[in-house]
Amino acid sequence: MGYLLVTGGAGFIGSNFVRRMLREHPERKMMILDALTYAGNLDNFSEEERSHPNFDFRHGDIRDPKAVADAMKGADQVIHFAAETHVDRSIDNADPFVSTDVKGTQVLLEALRRSDVERFIHISTSEVYGTAESVPMTEDHPLKPMSPYAGCKVGADRLAYSYYATYDLPIVIIRPFNNYGPNQFPEKLIPFFILNALQDKPLPMYGDGKNTRDWVFVEDCCEGLGRALAQDLAKLKGEVINLGTGKETNVLTITDQILTHIGKPLELKKFVADRPGHVKRHCASTAKAQKLLGWRAKTEFKVGLGKMIDWYVENERWWRNIIETKREYHEFTVRWYEETLPGGGRPRG
Ligand SMILES: NC(=O)c1ccc[n+]([C@@H]2O[C@H](COP(=O)([O-])OP(=O)(O)OC[C@H]3O[C@@H](n4cnc5c(N)ncnc54)[C@H](O)[C@@H]3O)[C@@H](O)[C@H]2O)c1
Numbered sequence: 001m002g003y004l005l006v007t008g009g010a011g012f013i014g015s016n017f018v019r020r021m022l023r024e025h026p027e028r029k030m031m032i033l034d035a036l037t038y039a040g041n042l043d044n045f046s047e048e049e050r051s052h053p054n055f056d057f058r059h060g061d062i063r064d065p066k067a068v069a070d071a072m073k074g075a076d077q078v079i080h081f082a083a084e085t086h087v088d089r090s091i092d093n094a095d096p097f098v099s100t101d102v103k104g105t106q107v108l109l110e111a112l113r114r115s116d117v118e119r120f121i122h123i124s125t126s127e128v129y130g131t132a133e134s135v136p137m138t139e140d141h142p143l144k145p146m147s148p149y150a151g152c153k154v155g156a157d158r159l160a161y162s163y164y165a166t167y168d169l170p171i172v173i174i175r176p177f178n179n180y181g182p183n184q185f186p187e188k189l190i191p192f193f194i195l196n197a198l199q200d201k202p203l204p205m206y207g208d209g210k211n212t213r214d215w216v217f218v219e220d221c222c223e224g225l226g227r228a229l230a231q232d233l234a235k236l237k238g239e240v241i242n243l244g245t246g247k248e249t250n251v252l253t254i255t256d257q258i259l260t261h262i263g264k265p266l267e268l269k270k271f272v273a274d275r276p277g278h279v280k281r282h283c284a285s286t287a288k289a290q291k292l293l294g295w296r297a298k299t300e301f302k303v304g305l306g307k308m309i310d311w312y313v314e315n316e317r318w319w320r321n322i323i324e325t326k327r328e329y330h331e332f333t334v335r336w337y338e339e340t341l342p343g344g345g346r347p348r349g
Pocket of ligand 1: 007012014033035039061081085086104123124175177180185
């Protein structure tokens, strides 16, 4: 038996997924292939996790055909998380998104053609749909990406599908809705707001704060991904499956819940100019995931958010290391909120 190759396993969802696998399937060998970009972080793992005999970390880039072919040589399953993932950064500069999300995925798919891999799980995203035209959003919802990140993820998602259709490869496409939870990189909305609240800084909401997303607790998402690796492949091959909760929450509500949970004044809420191409509404259909994976999200948003906040409070060293030492984090956040966002990103009230 070979190993499970996890691309992007040092990022937010990837590290939660690896941790879950070590806990639930300690006998399963894994190899993590990760370029450790600004978003990748080996601190996402404990010493104990890193020294587990079935945890094998390989530093490498998915755009490098040799590194990918080597990593795939002994694999029997692949789960492909690696990507540039921050919508705001893609508006600022789409180059790394085209290169990693599209080209990097194609390098993996080419290696898959020459491998004995039994199953390849491609991690896509709900961002491929754009704003909901009707809810709940099924897997047949039109693909209308609203940001360069989403456009590149559509490219990767449809490329993966085409390799299934053309070469009959064992590919399954999963579209998680917005994840939140421990180890999420501090530039993303929820951790950014938690950390600002903890540091008594303003929480800058885009537009009117009424945009909604379908928020999935990362533990639930990883459970669904585990099922996609374990279920009968004949049922899943070539399928696209949403992982969402079927419920939506707007940014204003999240902001209030964060400030209330931490015990900070609601006056820290600030409205700033809207992000260009902002998706207004997301809410997943959960029917296909229930039917094919027997999966449903278990965690109520308020409960998951509380667990996440408590994790950030208890893991101050982890996030201080990022916000105080990662130049890429600091430079981008300052440039984005002070210069790039229309209106200069200054609070409007
Ligand atoms: N976070 C979400 O809410 C969400 C929702 C739906 C789908 N997704 C998708 O899930 C996947 C993981 O998202 P995340 O939030 O954990 O991302 P992340 O930004 O936290 O992590 C991405 C990881 O990929 C690695 N990586 C980036 N470029 C690479 C390259 N060229 N070669 C090798 N490794 C590289 C990074 O070092 C990092 O470890 C992505 O494909 C993303 O599009 C995320």
